[in-house]
Amino acid sequence: MGAMDDLLSPDVVARLTTAISSAAPGLDLPSMTSAQSAVRDKRLRGRVDVVRDALLSDLPGGFDTVEGIVPHLLRDPLFAGWMIWPVTELVTHRALRSGSTEHFDSAMELLARLTVELTAEFAVRDLLNERPERALSIMHSWTSHDNEHVRRLATEGSRAYLPWARRVPWLLENPESTMGILHATYRDSAEYVRRSTANHLNDLSRIDPAIVTATAARWAEDPDGNTAWVIRHALRNLVKRGDQRALTLLGFSGDGLVVAQPQLAENVIEWGGTVEFTADVTNTGSTAAVVAVDYSVGFTRANGSVSPKTFKLGSRSLAPGETVTVSKSHSFRPITTKVYYPGRHFIAVQANGVLSPQAEFLVERGAVD
Template identity: 40%
Template structure:
């Protein structure tokens, strides 16, 4: 079994190095007191983020009470640390710097270059939306790709593990100028964030995303094309016609023949194999996005669909392509399986063209 993230991050060697670094610039710092606050009776039971919050609070107990002084000390040592552990620096700002806006925003710009301030910026957005988003718009033109990424990642409406931004679920208008500046960013790290932000927005405002991406397609760079494909992944799986059309997958004139599925009865650990012939019935070549959908049985006996990518291809008029796949049914942490009659369907350009049932025994 893979080691839990909370047992990989925020480990004692990191805190020892942090205490040593702070002690060099602030001799009054007591690593002993810091560790006494840090490793309390609840430490082992805390989640990853809870450990980060608690570590920031332990720093607060052992650094000067004056926020400006404490922040100045942290600003002298942060460059010695990076990765997830270093998120303790922006987290300190989030917890104790919200009444010191300018100092805190400047600190987040520095700290994010060695970790990420994607969580820490969000309370500032909620409290001061216009001036914080103006600042993030300027960050979208920053020389450092970590800062540019923060301008996108920090305002995602549905950022995992983070507080939601209801104002942007309702109206993402302030986000789009930032993404416009990043639509051809040379950094894949940044482009992934832009695509994820747009994918978030599709959950609440799909038509706004389509409209924005349509504007981007005029002389679209390869970077913009990459973002477009990844931003629409949820809508493509759902068979959204405008998303498919934007990527060149229109209404398909195709047939699915000789759809075979075996075995019809499987148990956990087995694989389900299926094949079919896909034929272009139209008079022109067609770009086709082929998916398969498994309708998984839920605890109440109903089923819920899950779309899996299968293939993209171009068929000439009258051309037939044999497509086959084997799908394993194995224990995974993200899904609980239940016994019962499942279904597997073939979807082409968002339209279901055939389905068959099979029994799974858990």
């Protein structure tokens, strides 16, 4: 098990059991006691499920029981950190099983209180799936909350592609539905919230690029000191894809760019080694160009297919007829967040979306794993 899994370790589950006992004296908690050992062989998501199910088993009654216990937990210093995640899911499960609109709204309120101590962004997805328009209406009201964690719950919890979270198909089908939340938060006083807003808009570029660039253009017309950064961060994937509207919004220009095939220092890379390359970018146009330069690595996957991933190289200003040589090294050193496979890979460089020919290289499996 990795370090992330230990965020909900047996000791953490034991402390949560003690906190529940304090909040509900005399309550028998056999499932929670069993959960302390049951989480050992699970990954983090599985551990959350084990503890949530134990809470559902041990806590009697319906949503009213949960609604009575959670405020006591929030006053207990022992109730902190990742033990809060399964409690947020307990709240949503009981509210949805009730089917009551009153309980739905109360669950949203409890999540807003719980998110201040950790995050309720994963649990709120269940409520969004059940009643998306009602949930979004409440989340929009959070954008004016005095606590930045609650404001971020509005922006992060409603992201189309929130990492680790369940998908909400309705959000994918209605990308315009969260625009009110984004317009209310792109100038938020907290960088924590602004970054979430930018990531949210960037998510939507996978669904509707036009709505993303239109939104960025609207923000550019009514900016504050942080808006330029928010727009750049929100448009980053569209820039990598060479979206001309996004490039123009960010001040990139040049309609006569040529990118030569990258030149590799070595065509064979040892396992755990580094690929080094250079590439020439030329402005063949008659006016100066401001160029966003990126590079892609085509990674061989386990099934033998090649999947490209794009990385930033920076930006350049090029006079008419000027050529600049860009260089970069990309490490294949094993890391926990990326699995590499031996075989043929490629490098390509792009300038304002103009792509170079690919340069292939071979990654050989060696003695280092």
